[in-house]
Amino acid sequence: MNYKIGLLMLLILPLFSCNQDIKFDSEKWKNAGGESILLDTRLNMTNDLIESKTLINKSESEIIELIDSPSRLHGKEVDTIKYFAVQEIYGWDIDPEEITFLKIIFNKKGKSTSVELYSTK
Incomplete structure (x- = not known):
């Protein structure tokens, strides 16, 4: 009986x-x-965050004050693009199946010009 209730909770959650x-x-x-x-x-x-354009026309340090430090993505590091972690989704092992980031692009003056969601999946 308890097994059925637990299973039902997992399906409804x-x-x-x-x-x-x-x-x-x-x-x-x-x-x-x-x-x-x-x-x-x-x-x-x-x-x-994206629709209000809260992060647009901000420097990296201003963005860090609002949402913390950027993450490092192997092979994706460039000065004009930064990735900020949003969510990690795990399966049955210790490695995430998917990570969602805010991808922020900066212009030559160091100000953000666009913000979009980026997923590793």
Whole structure:
């Protein structure tokens, strides 16, 4: 009986944890890093963050103040593009199946010109 209830909860849980857009909040974003990067908190803020253009025309240091430091992607590092972690999704092993980033492009003056979601999958 308990097995059936547990299985039912696993099937219903994704329905309640679907992407629910929320307004960007810098402190909540920063607190959703580290071990909490598995949660949808940052992902749910990305639409507001992109549509409001909060990160546009900002320097890398200004962006770091708002959303923390960029991640390093092997083979993708260039001065004009930075990747900021949004969410990690894991399967059955220790390596993530997918990582979602904010991909931010900077102009020659060091100001951000575009922000978009980038996924490793």
